[in-house]
């Protein structure tokens with residue numbers, strides 16, 4: 001096994017998430033550049049935030065990759081050239097890209113910026129990896145549809161290419177980057193960064209009454225009496241709603257196969273997700289490198305986050321129907337995120353309130369390396385007035401807790417609140 005510890009690469013959808021991911025153990029983060037990144041609509045990170053985040057990362061020996069992975073139309077080429085000049089000033093550790101035309105623009109204008117091939121490019125075999133290597137790509141983010149045996153073979157055939165693999169987060173029902181569903185359903189093109197998650201909708205399936213299937217007419221489609229509904233229940237079914245990927249139990253195999261970077265999906269997810277997933281995978285990687293078994297409590301920690309059910313994607317073979325969550329679109333959470341603790345002043349901790357906190361609450365507190373249960377004795381608003389309850393939206397407030405807690409610890413309650 002490679003003696004170098006693999007990189008933990010977390011999403012950074014905002015400057016706050018970038019900071020929390022690093023604080024909780026990420027080695028590197030990826031952040032979208034406005035207009036040229038998938039997840040364009042939810043991108044909260046500005047150019048100024050990127051500058052601050054990259055400067056902070058550099059001081060702490062961490063890395064920031066910028067994602068510019070849309071497939072661009074002609075219309076966007078001019079503005080892309082202009083934007084590349086701005087990104088070059090930031091000196092990112094790499095650009096994550098999928099469009100060969102946009103890559104060639106970067107290669108000509110700024111050959112000093114490394115390019116990582118985005119998962120959107122669907123790199124599935126070692127010949128394709130060699131091709132991208134000739135094009136100047138220094139790292140390939142492997143297609144999520146690859147099996148472990150295929151990853152091993154790719155590394156054997158192209159040993160000097162860096163390989164990155166997704167290990168956690170939401171996945172598409174379609175091959176990444178080859179989905180037209182959202183464009184068809186709502187004119188929002190997934191390959192332009194504006195997917196509306198059409199695969200997560202509830203759908204109803206109908207069997208045709210007409211005995212001759214060749215005679216399906218548009219008229220029939222408009223006439224519900226022509227069809228028998230095949231419903232799972234009265235709400236229909238989420239027949240294309242994939243469960244989320246979770247490969248925490250397979251990090252060792254991936255590392256042995258030659259993967260040097262473990263990537264987590266979720267630029268649009270919460271600060272709690274950014275911090276807790278970083279914490280969990282940091283410990284898993286450190287345990288693996290120290291030769292320790294995986295701590296089973298890590299799976300329980302991942303389970304308290306909102307998710308659609310976990311599965312192992314294609315790593316060990318083709319997924320079965322169990323990789324689908326037919327029951328619900330929304331992710332189910334087993335906890336409520338209450339806030340991020342700040343420094344202690346006299347006997348009160350500052351807290352950035354993210355969920356309701358009541359005097360008397362029993363809460364779990366996570367720091368990067370510790371977990372403890374505490375009782376909230378009293379709560380105070382920003383003017384130091386004692387209250388019964390703090391609600392999200394109050395901003396900074398104060399809590400009295402009889403325990404020593406590190407700044408930037410996460411407060412959560414182990415059951416979702418109504």
Ligand code: SF4
Pocket residue numbers: 171172173174177179180181182190195196197198199200
């Ligand atoms: S509609 Fe679903 S499968 Fe298609 S790109 Fe969006 S998330 Fe992926």
